[in-house]
Amino acid sequence: MREWLINRLQIPQRTVLNRKIPKKAFFTQTDLSTTEKELFTSDIEGMHLISVMNQQSMNIPSFQDDEFNYSEVVWIYVDLRITKNINKIASAIHKAIPNPVVLVAGSSEGRILLSTSHKRLNKNDKAKVVVDQTAITDWFNPREENTAYSNLLNALIVSNLSFENLHSFYEDIHLWIICEELIQLIGTIPTNSVKREEVVNILINVQKHCKDVEQLQLEQKGQIDFGNKMELHIKIKQQEQQINLHLQQIRELC
Known part of the structure; x- marks a missing residue:
């Protein structure tokens, strides 16, 4: 799969290392908790450094x-034996490696x-970094053709x-990965990076309304009074209407 993906995304050969990262070396060189180390041992079959892209190898300014x-x-690239803890593993890897x-x-x-x-640079210690919120896609079959996911991979061709x-380069990848949520919501992604900027801004509003709905539903479950339940029900419907309006805006842009 690694070689296939390198070819699929047209990763320049001069940047390709495809070198195994021993899990033991990863443990000794990074600040992982005991729980995270246990996940690496139990869930990960192997880890590889696929590519290092910098100004020398890619002619992209730092x-x-x-x-x-x-x-x-x-x-x-991480080969997993077990997939259920991928969110925790992904967060641990991002936390452990200072480079994007x-x-x-x-x-x-x-x-x-x-x-x-x-x-981001730690304001109190420039030698350390602060990890932003992790963006992560759903699982998908990368070899399927003529799908929204094949369009996503096309967008990610180097x-x-x-x-x-290098910040713009990484931000480009990051925004496309954020857009993957749209495949689950409306079955497609934007056709170009210009429309993507507007789509991502609307998607942030969708995510906010979805969180509001979840919170209102929790409040509703805890209510005994029928009148309060109905009031919360109306608020939920209002939030869902906003979600549908935003999704329609996104469909028109995609």
Whole structure:
């Protein structure tokens, strides 16, 4: 799968390492909790450093400001024995590696998922980073053609990404991975990066309304008074109407 994915995303050969990362070495060089180490031992079959992309290998300028210091983007592939703890494993990998990581996880059934997370400089210690919220896709079959997921992989072909600087390059990947949620919601993704910017902004509103619905539903379950239940029911319907309106806006953009 690793070689297939390298070819599918047209990762430049000059950046490809495809080198095994011993889990023991990963433990000794990173700050993982005991629970995270146990997950790596029980759930992960193997880890590989697929590619290191920097100014020398990709001719993309590094990027540094008060928030970010991006001199390399690393691609990690993880073969999983068990997939149920992938969110915890992805978070641990992003936390452990100071460079921005494009994480690809593979299952024994031949499915993959993708994950990214921006790394901001720690304001109190510039030698450390703070990990932003992790973006992670659902599992999908990458070999299926003419699907929304094949369109996602097309968008992630390296030559289709921004080469302005390494932060823009990584942000391009990150935003496409965020857009994957739309495949589950409406069955498609934007056709280009220009429309994607507007779509992501609307998607953030959808996510907010979805959280509001979840909170209202929890409140409703705890209510005994019928009048209060009906009031919460009306509020839930109002939030759902907003979700549907936003999804319709997204459909028109896609």
